Amino acid sequence: MYRIQPVQIDWKPDKSGPDAVYAQIVRFVCQKVETGEWPIGTRLPSHRELARLFGVNRGTIGKALDMLNSYGLIKGNRGNGTVIASNTWSVLLPHQADWGSYVSAGYFQANKTVVQEINRLEFSPQMVRLGTGELDPRLFPADMMKEALSRVASSIESLGYPEPLGLERLRKAVSRHLEKIGIIAPPSSILITSGALQALQLISASLLEGGSVVYTERPTYLNSLRVFQSAGLRLTGVAMDAQGISMASLQNIVPLSSAKTDAVLYTIPTNHNPTGRTMTADRRYALLKFCANRRLPIIEDGAYQDLSFDAAPPPLKAIDKIGTVIYLGSASKSLAPGLRIGWLVGPEPVVQRLGDVKMQVDYGASSLSQMVMAEFLESGMYDEYNVFLRNELRRRRDAALDVLNKRFRSIASWQVPDGGFYIWLTLKETIHMEFIFRAAAKEGILINPGDIYDFRRNNSLRLSYSYTTPEEFRDAALKLADIIEREIE
Structure with missing residues (x-):
């Protein structure tokens, strides 16, 4: 899909500067990816050659590449050395905001x-x-819930803190559930959240810097909230038509020449809130291609995905081949909002980082709720x-x-x-x-x-x-x- 090509490097880190040399190299590579100079598939020189070009030792190069690899920005490609593997969410990791400063008194703006x-x-x-x-x-399935609670009660041995990404049992069950709608996601790429709304809070506070732009449908569920605005982000509405978000409107607002990583697209393509519209398959492919070309990360809200009366087009995440999309799911609309269980699916380095943030915010979603949701999925009661x-x-x-x-x-x-x-x-x-x-x-x-x-x-x-x-x-x-x-x- 992408042409493998060599790179030109005519820059050296400032060894007398306040920042570590390896960190300067990481930022340099991120900037090259961010500006589009180094697209996905770009081949990097060998470790020895990089050390010569940057004027540093191979140990420094190794440290920088390990960091870039942990972000999911690069990967080893047998026979082709190291190549650029992602140009959307992974680029944001080195620039993430100081999320801790947001999680404090006065963080949230008042609702309208x-x-x-x-x-x-x-x-x-x-x-x-x-x-x-x-x-x-x-409509609450009281008998099913009693059965699930009974099964959990008979097997429960403790109620300690869950793993940083959530109970492995539930992540495996969610992984199998997502396969039914075409999303292939191993448990290591899934984060269990306290509802889909918390996933938005984690993203806004730890991946997006203040002043970043969030493009979204107009109207949108987001505009009834203050979660992104409270993090200093700016919402920009994109018109809709009968097929979903308008590509013509999006092209006018996000021209190719302004591609950058301080912006994301938030969309609810299936059973949209508040309009009820479902984006057509053709529009989904066009949208994903548009965002991939502009290196515009996508947050896909799938809260209503399981409530389609007939077969819906595949989620954007199901047709995403390069890690452009973070997918959000939830049991709040399709089972019970009181469980406070949702899930986030994305590139593993991004999910790991968000999992660390979540642990520092609330130390994990309710273990009991996670067990109950796992029971619903595993037993077939959810379906x-x-x-x-x-x-x-x-x-x-x-x-x-x-x-x-x-x-x-x-x-x-x-x-x-x-x-x-x-x-x-x-x-x-x-x-x-x-x-x-x-x-x-x-x-x-x-x-x-x-x-x-x-x-x-x-x-x-x-x-x-x-x-x-x-x-x-x-x-x-x-x-x-x-x-x-x-x-x-």
């Missing part, structure tokens, strides 16, 4: 006011939650429950669409989701969505205004069919239609 109100009102028993991103508690869950969500989606077709056709438009929880409803008349939010709340209906997911005011709202029965959804949606029509008048 409306998000704070939603978080509060979700616990009100009088509210019909028409926009919430959570499964109906009545069995997901068959039931997808069928029930499809039934609820169809019922919700029937209500919308009968009552909202004249006032709004929407796209039919292929899975997940959400319908993105866009009103035909321009209305301040916060007015709708407050008017609905007064009548006991909790909705999620589209503004909280966007980079500017929009005319949309996120409806969810996952938390209510079809009858509950119908009754609340009919009231919502009346509220909207009153505001239009």
Whole structure:
């Protein structure tokens, strides 16, 4: 795929400088990769020749190459010596931020006011939650959970701290689960996290420097949070179309000439939150090629991957051949958010580094939750429950669409989701969505205004069919239609 080519070196480290000579050589190589001068497949000179070119001894060269190898930036290639193996996430490791300075009081910015109100009102028993991103508690597999807990209880011998990457048993089970969607990931490339959200926190605090740019769909789940902004990162929205993130928009925002490593792309290609759209296979291949050419690392959020009603296109990670993608998965949407179990899949050096950071943040996700999740995956109960869950969500989606077709056709438009929880409803008349939010709340209906997911005011709202029965959804949606029509008048 990549042409093997020699390199030219006309630079020497400053032996009198404050930084170690081997560290200067590491930065030099990283800069060459970062700027694109040394693409993947570039062959490095022999150790002896590198020592001559840099004017150092072979021991210093060995130390620098060991460091580069630990990052996954280079690898030995039989018959071709040492070659550049990665040009995205691995380049970030030598430049990682001082994450410890972020994990302190005052690190997190406050949520938007409306998000704070939603978080509060979700616990009100009088509210019909028409926009919430959570499964109906009545769908919880109580008997399966009791069985899993019973099996774990009968075999448990201790509840000590887990390994830095998470229990090996669970990582093996997740590895086998990922194979079903085309992701080949050994346990050593998997980090167990306390939900997918913690994975984003670890990445933002330990791989990305303050001021880095996060490109993401517009609208996006990320914009309802403050995790990246709190780390000093800047979100830049990229328009979407019916097939997912717009390549034309992305090309305008990220021109080839500006390729650099202080930017990443965050995307939810399958059952997108909040729009419910699923990126087509062709768009996924185009996106991966685009990002590989620009050395733009990708964070793929697969939280809704297991909730596709029919076969979904392969995850970006499944077609990634050069380590461009870090994949995030979670049990929060497909089983139980209270387990607080998620997983991160990426290049092993990156996963190892994030595992070290996680140990210093919380010393590992709950051992008991990890055991329970492993039991669900190993026993087949997770797959069995997901068959039931997808069928029930499809039934609820169809019922919700029937209500919308009968009552909202004249006032709004929407796209039919292929899975997940959400319908993105866009009103035909321009209305301040916060007015709708407050008017609905007064009548006991909790909705999620589209503004909280966007980079500017929009005319949309996120409806969810996952938390209510079809009858509950119908009754609340009919009231919502009346509220909207009153505001239009």
